[in-house]
Amino acid sequence: MSSGTSSPPASADPAASARVDTPARGSSGRKGSRRAVTRREPRLWQGGRVRRTALLVLPLLALAASCSSDEEEPAPSPSATPSASVSATPTETTVPTPTPTATPTPSATPTATAAPVARDRDVDGDGRPDTITTADGSVSVRLTGNGRTVTAPVNADAPGPAQVLGTGDIDRDGRVEVFVRTAQGASTSFATPYRYDGSALRVVLLDGEPAQLGIGGSVTHGDGFRCLPTGLLEVSKAETEDGTSYTVQVSTYRLTGDELVVARRTTVQAEQGDVAVERAYTVTCGSVTGGD
Numbered sequence: 238m239s240s241g242t243s244s245p246p247a248s249a250d251p252a253a254s255a256r257v258d259t260p261a262r263g264s265s266g267r268k269g270s271r272r273a274v275t276r277r278e279p280r281l282w283q284g285g286r287v288r289r290t291a292l293l294v295l296p297l298l299a300l301a302a303s304c305s306s307d308e309e310e311p312a313p314s315p316s317a318t319p320s321a322s323v324s325a326t327p328t329e330t331t332v333p334t335p336t337p338t339a340t341p342t343p344s345a346t347p348t349a350t351a352a353p354v355a356r357d358r359d360v361d362g363d364g365r366p367d368t369i370t371t372a373d374g375s376v377s378v379r380l381t382g383n384g385r386t387v388t389a390p391v392n393a394d395a396p397g398p399a400q401v402l403g404t405g406d407i408d409r410d411g412r413v414e415v416f417v418r419t420a421q422g423a424s425t426s427f428a429t430p431y432r433y434d435g436s437a438l439r440v441v442l443l444d445g446e447p448a449q450l451g452i453g454g455s456v457t458h459g460d461g462f463r464c465l466p467t468g469l470l471e472v473s474k475a476e477t478e479d480g481t482s483y484t485v486q487v488s489t490y491r492l493t494g495d496e497l498v499v500a501r502r503t504t505v506q507a508e509q510g511d512v513a514v515e516r517a518y519t520v521t522c523g524s525v526t527g528g529d
């Protein structure tokens with residue numbers, strides 16, 4: 238049932254197709270064969286060129302891929318940033334709250350330092366009472382600490398040995414002064430102080446003469462003195478004509494060396510019973526006391 242003009246079955250082999258085309262005769266057949274060859278040779282050449290191109294391209298692609306992979310190498314991530322830069326980030330610094338300084342407690346108002354009060358009969362100020370004696374025309378002190386005896390002359394108006402009235406620290410230097418009665422009147426006696434200067438016993442002077450401090454008085458006059466805590470000696474003299482109104486002279490002395498130097502002197506008018514009048518009849522200095 239086949240005819241001579243029927244086309245041969247298509248073959249998958251390109252060579253078989255060439256063999257089928259080659260036996261054709263005639264110009265048309267030759268041309269067709271030539272066209273077939275010229276059509277297929279390029280395919281063969283193209284195929285070889287494709288393979289060669291592939292051989293060339295593949296390494297290039299591989300190289301490109303390599304380069305691309307190199308190029309695509311991930312840049313250092315921010316995590317690679319040196320930690321120093323991180324730590325350089327300013328952070329909030331907690332400023333320590335200054336601890337408030339304790340407010341100094343105000344010291345107590347300093348109290349006036351009380352001057353030392355010498356012990357009675359402690360003439361040299363060593364804390365131990367010393368032995369005081371009198372004889373005609375003298376007063377002596379035996380110092381307990383070293384056993385030494387110091388003596389001073391006494392110019393007494395009254396006959397016989399002078400009497401020791403007591404001791405008191407006039408200037409508050411820690412050494413008591415010795416009060417010796419050196420005169421005795423009808424209503425008034427007089428005391429002369431002696432002081433130990435560290436080496437000798439010396440009479441205390443007033444106006445260049447041995448001081449004579451009056452003690453006591455009468456209806457018309459009064460004499461008294463007292464040792465002040467400030468280390469001064471206050472001497473008061475009162476006079477009255479009617480026994481009611483008094484004129485009181487108050488003299489304050491500072492013991493400087495062996496001398497009583499007046500520091501203040503005032504005159505006041507006072508009535509009987511006034512403290513100024515009472516002081517003119519009273520003696521208060523250590524163990525020396527007296528008056529009405």
Ligand SMILES: [Ca+2]
Binds near residue numbers: 358359362363364367
């Ligand atoms: Ca003593």
Ligand SMILES: [Ca+2]
Binds near residue numbers: 406408410411413
């Ligand atoms: Ca003294």
